[in-house]
Amino acid sequence: MPLSIPNLDDRSFEQIVQEAIARIPVHTPEWTNHNESDPGITLLQLFAFMTESLLYRSNQIPERNRKKFLALLGLGVQPAQAARGFVQFTNTRGPLAPLTLPEGLELYAGNVPFRTQNALAVQPLEAQVFYKSRLPDTRIAEIEAIYAPLFESFLEEGVELAYYETKRLEPPSSQAVIPAIDIAADTVGEALWIALLARDADQVETTRAVIANSTLTLAVLPALDATERTLYPARTDGSGQSHAALRFEIPNVPADGMLPTDPALRVAAYRELDARPSTDLLAEAGTVQLVLPEANALRLWANLEPSEQGTGDFPPAIEDTDIAERIVTWIRVRIADDAVPAGGQVQARISWLGINSVPVVQYARIVGEVLGVGNGEPDQRVQLSQTPVLPDSLVLTVGGERWEMIDDLLAAGPEVSTGPVSLLSSYAESGATPPPVNVFTLDPESGLIQFGTGVNGRRPPVGARIQATYDYGGGRQGVVGIGAINKGALLPAGVKVSNPIPTWGGDDPETVDEAERRIPAFLRHQDRLVSAADFSDITERTPGVDIGRVDVLPLFHPDRPTTTSAGVVTVMVIPKYDPLYPDAPRPNKLFLDTVCAHLNPRRLVTTEVHVRGPIYKRLWVSVGVNVIAGRDIAPVHDAVRQAVRTFLSPLVGGFDETGWPRDTQVDTNTLLAVVARVDGVQSVNEVQLGLETGGALDSIAMQGLELPHLVGISVASGSARPLDTVRGTTPPGDGDSPRLFPVPVVPESC
Template identity: 35%
Template sequence: MPILPPRLDDRSFDDLLEDLLARVPAHTPEWTNPRLGDPGRTLLELFAWLGDALLYRVNLIPERQRLVFLKLLGQGLRPARPAAAIVSLAFAQPTELAAVTLAAGARIKAPLPFETLAETTLLPVAAEAWYKQPLADADAARMEAVIAGLQKVHRIDGAAKAYLASPLFEGGQAASGEGVDVFALSVDRALWLALMAPAAQRPEQQAATNVAARTALGGGDSGATAMLSVGVVPAIAAPALFEEVGQRARVSVLWEVVTRGADGINADYLTIEPFPGDANDSTAGLTRPGVLRLPMPDESLIWAAANDVGENPRAGVGDNPPRLDDPEKAARLIGWLRLRPKPGSGVSSLKLAWVGINAVAVDQRSTLEGRVLGVSTGAADQVFQLPVASVDADTLRIQVEEPGRAYQPWQRVEDLAALSADALVAREAAVFELDAEAGSLRFGDGVRGRVPERQMRIRLAYGRFGGGRAGNLPAASLSEISSARLVGAARTMPAIKVLQPLATAGGEDAESLARAEQRIPALLRHRERAVTADDYRRLAQEVPGTDVARVELLPRFKPRERRFDVPGVVSVMVLPAQPFGKAPNPRPDRPFIERVHAHLSVRTPLATELYVIGCEYVSLGVSVGVTIRDGFGREAVLFELREALRRLLWPLPPHGPGGAGWPLGRTLRERELEVEISRVAGIAEVGGINLFERAEIAGKGEWRLLTRNTPDGSQSLQLAAWQLPELLSVVAVDNPAGSGSGGAPGDLSALPNPFADDSAVAVPVVPELC
C-alpha cells in the first residue's frame, strides 16, 4: 500500500452538522424545529463548513509525521520477497524423445504463481546419482576370500578394494540432515550420474529409444550444442564456532562425460566446462544452490559400457563407472557423467543435499507484459498505478508514448529530486520514480524530470510481481508446467511435470506500515552507517529476508582468539528467530551469518575489523525436588516447573529474567532457579536443586555435578562474556523426603526417554519377505 499520512479527525461537513443539530435540544430547548432555511440552521451550517476547512488543514500536518519523514528520506515500504527453489523437469509421457527449450518465465501449477527464472533445455533423459561405497572393515574381512578371487578374475596386480554401487537421492528426493559427502564417502572420490533413456513401451523397442535419447543428448543433426542443465544443492553446514565468515572459495571440480576407450572395453573421459557467466553457472562454484548448463559432446562420443560381466569383464572395475546390476536400469543406460575434484586442488570433501538434471531455478513471482497503465494529462508529478504491488524493480521496464516516435523506454531513478546539477539535463531526463511496495510510478514536474506529453499512453513493457511468506511451500508442492513458450520449435508444448526435491524458501511479506514507522528513528540516527553500538544492533535487525531475533555487540573482542581489548575489532553476535522451547537452542547457519555480514560490512568504517558470530552454548542439566500442594495434578505441576526453567534460560525475547533472553555472560546461580521454581502454582516447597554440566569423559559426554564452592554452599555456573546456558535436561521429582542431596536427584542418568511408551515394550520383528 502507498504511504498515506493518517487523518487526525475524519469527520466531514455532514458529520459536524449532525453533531451540532444533536446538541440543539440540550442547549436551546425552545428551538424545536431547526429546518432548512432557518437562520439558526444557516449559522450552524456556516460553523460546520468552517470546522470542516479547519480539520482539513490540521490533517495536512499530522502529529505522526514519521510517515512524512519516510517519504522525505526516500525510504518507502519494503516490497515482498519471493520464495525460491531448484526443481527438476521431466516429460510426463515417455514417448517424448525430442529435446525442447523452454524460455524463462514458464508458469508452474501450484497453490501460488511460480515461474522459471532462466531458459532451460529439457532433454528426454533421466539421471540417477551413484557412488562407490567402500565396504565396512567387518564386511571386508568376511569377504576376504571373495575379494581375492575377484582380484585374480580381473587380473589386478595391486591391492583390490571392494565397493558397493550405492544410489543417492533415490526417487529424486533430497538428502536429509547435513547431506552426503560424495567425495569423502566414496572409494574414488567421485559422484556418478547415470544418464538413462525413458522406458520403452515394449522391451524390443528399448534399443531404438536409447538411440533417440542419446541423439537428443548430443544435439543430433541440429548443429547446435545440447545443454544439460544440472541442478546442485550443496549441504551448507553451520559454521564452526567463531569461524571467520567471508566469501566461500569455489570448489575446484571436473565434470566429465564417459566415452569409449581405445581398447573398446574400458572407459575414457571427456572434460566439459560450463560456459562462463552466472547464466551458465549460478552455483558460484558449488558454493550455493543453483544450476550449471553443461555443453554436451556429440552423441557419437557419449558411451556406456555393458553391465553384463559375461559380455564386459571390466564392468565397474578400476576407473570405470559403477556396475548397475538392475537389468531394467542397465537396459536404459546411455551414458555417464562424473564429478570429481581437480587433480592437485586438495579438495577431499563435498557435501550435497541434492543433484539432478533438467533443472531450473523458480521463484514465486508472475510476469506481466504489454499493459497500458494510463494516459498522460500533461500535468506535473503524475502518478500511475501498476497492475500488482510488490514489483521486482530490477526487471521493470516502462515505456512512454511520444509524438511521432511510438513507445520509448524511460529509465527508473531512485530520487527525482537528485537527478543532476545541470538544470537542462534534469529537465529533459526521461525518468520516473518507483515505489516498489505500492506498485506506483511517479513522473517528473518539468524541472526534475520530463512530463509525459498530454494524451500519450504509459505502458508496462515487462515486470515481475509477487512474493510473500505464503510461497514458502514444502517439498513436492509444485506439480507441472501449466504454460510455457518454446524456443525455436514449431510444435505444441508437451506435458511436463515438475519434481520438487526441496521446500521453497526465502519468501517474505511486504513491510507493514507499523514496522516502517518503528525504523524511522533508527534510520535518522545511523543514516546507513554503523558507528555506535546502537547502529550495529539496528542495522543487523534490518537485514532483508533474515529474521534476526537477538543482536549482541562485543566491541574490541576477537572471536577466534577469545580475546578482548583488540583495537579496531567489532564482533556482532546474532541469533535467528525460533519458537520457544524447540530444541536445540537457536543457532545461526552459514547463509544467515553471511547475509548479516554482507549487510553490515558495507556500512562499517573503513578501519573496522568486523566479525559476525553465533553464540557458544554451555550445556546445563538441572535436577529438582519439590513438594506439591494438595489439589494440584502432579504431572501438570512438574510440566509447568520445566517450562518455567526453560522460559528463564531461553536466549530469545520475550523470555529470560528481563524479557530480552538470558543475558550474555551472566553467571547462573542456584538461588535464582529456586526462586523461579517457587513461583510455579502448586509448588509448596523446593526441597533442593542440583546443577550439572556436560563433560567429556573417556570420549563420551556425561553429566557432572557442579561443585558447591561458594560461601553459602550453593552452586553456580560461570559463563564467559560470549556464552549462554543451554538447558538440555531437567529431572523433577515430588515428595522428596528422605531422597538425599537436599531432595534433588544426585544424577541425571535416570532421565527417561520422553518418546517411549510406558504401556508397551518395544521388540524387534523379522519382516515378512515375498
C-alpha cells in the same frame, strides 16, 4: 521520556450528543422535550455524527505528518520480497527429443504464480545420484577377510584397499531432514556419481544419439546445515573470497569401447565437460550447463570384468539390474584440482543435484500496460495497477522510447541545457557522463511512478503514450513446501514439473508502523554498518527471514575467541522459528546467505564480518520438589519443566526474557530459584545439572557463541533422579561384581 502522540479531539458520538443537549437550557430554555423522538434531538444526533466523522479525519493529521516525514527522509516502506527456488522438469511420456522451454514460463503452486528465470532444454533422461560410502570401522575386519583374497591382484606397493558400499543420495523429502554429503569426508574417491538413465521404454543407444552435442542443465544445492558465513574485506585481486569449484567429467572410453588386455592399463580415464556454472556452486544454490559430447563419447566400457566393476576409479557398482541396464553414461562430480578456498580447507557439502532444473521466482507479469499519456506538466505521476512491483523488472516507455529508473530525481539532468556554455559540451570535454534526463522514480509498494520537473528530469511530452511491462508479487505466500509447484498452463504434453526443495526468501512488505519505528535507527546509522548498534539494527530488519535474536561481537573472531581481532565483527543470529529444533533454533545456509546479502553492501570494505549461529551446549537437568498439599502433582511438575525450559531458552530466556545472555554460566542455584517460584511448589529438595557425560556439576560455563540447550529434564517428587537415569546412560561399574550380559537360549522344543 518518549513523545506520545495524542488525539486532537477524543470525544465520541455519545459525548458530543450529550454536550449539545446540555447546552439546550442555556440557549433555548423553552425547548423541554429532550427525548430521542423529538425532531430537534434527531438533528443534534445528525450533527454529532458529522462532527465525529470530522474529528476522525482531524486525528489522521499526525499520522499523515509521520508519513510525510518518511517521504521527506526518502524512507519508503520496504517492499515485499519474492520467494525463490528450483523446479525440475521430467519428460516422462513426451517425444524422445530435447524439449526447449522458454525463459519466463509461468508455473503455479495452487494459485501462487512462479516464473522460470532461464530457458531450458529438457532432456529425455532420468537421473540418480550415487556415492561410494565408507564402511564403518566395525565392519572392516569382517569384509577384509572375505574380499582381500579376491582383490589381492589389485594391490601394488603403496596401495591400500578402501571398502565401500554404493549408496544413493536420496532426493529431499518433506517428511525428513534434507540430507547432506561431504564429498571429501564421506565418500571413497572424493566424488559423487550421476547416472544418466534412459526412460523405461527407450533404448540406451537411441537415447545417446538423441542427447549427443546437447546441453544438460544441472542444479546443485549445497548443504543447508551450514552454521557460518564470512564476508571478507574487499581486495582488488579478488583473493578475499573462495574460488572453490566443482569439476564434471564423463568416462573417456576408447573408440572401440574395449579396455586393453594388459591389467596395468585397465584403468578408468575421464574427460572434463565444458561447464558453465551460474555461481560458486559450493557457496550458494545455482545451476550449471554441461555441454555433452558426441554419441560415441557417451558410451561405457564394453569389456569390464565382474570383478572390475566399481573398483578403482570406475563408477560405483550398481546391484539393481533395472538401473544398470538403463545407464546412458556417468557424470563424475568432484572438487576441482585448482580450488583455492579462503580458509585453506574445501567445504564441499552437497544436499541435492538434479538434472533438467531451473531457478524460479514467485511473481506474475504484466505486459504493455497503458498508464496514460503525457501532459507536459512537472511532477506528473502515473499508477501501476498491480502491486507490489519487483523494481528490477520494470520496463517503462514514453512515446515508444525506454526511460530509466532512478533513485532520486534530484540527480537527474535538465531536459534543456542552459547557460552560456552547454552542459553537454562541458561533460564531453571532461570525459564525464552527463546525468540522465529520461528518468522516473518508482515506489514498489504502491506502484506510483513519478517523472521529473524539467529542471531535474524530463517531463513526458504532451500526448506521449506511457506504457509499462513489469513483474509483481512477493510475500510469504511464495514460501511453499516440496512438490507444491506442480502445474503450468503452457507445459508441453508429457512433461511434468515439481519443486524438489522448498522455496525460500519470500517476505511480506513492511507496514507503515514498522517503517516509523525504523526512523530513529536510520537517522543514527544512515544504512551503514559502523558501530555495534548499526550491525544490530540493520541485521534485525533483514527482509526474507524471521530473526529472533541478534548479538554483535566486535573485535571477536569465532576461530580465535581468546584474542582481540582488529577489523573483525561477528554477528550471531538466531531464527525466530525452527521446526526441526524448536527449543534451540539454528540458522541454515539459506538463512545465512540472506543475512550476508543484506549486510554486504552496507559494511565498510575493510571490515571482515562473520555471520554465525549459536554453539549449543547440551544440558540435562534433574529436579526433586515437594508439591503443596492438595495440589495435583502432574500439572505442577509440567509447570516446573516449562519454567526451566523457558528460563534457558535462547530467545525468551534469562531474567529479562530476551534470551539467555552470552558469557553467562548456568548454575544450580539459579535454577533452584526458578523452580521455587513456580506456583504449587512447596520446596525444592535438589537440582542436578550435567552435560552429556559425567556427573552432576554446580555450574556450566558459557563462552563466546555458546548458549545452553536443555536436551532433557526430569521432575520428581522427593529426591531428584540420578542424571544417568535421565540421560539413559549407565554409570561405570565398581569393579567388584561382573557386568551381566543377557544371552538368549534356543528352546529344545516348540
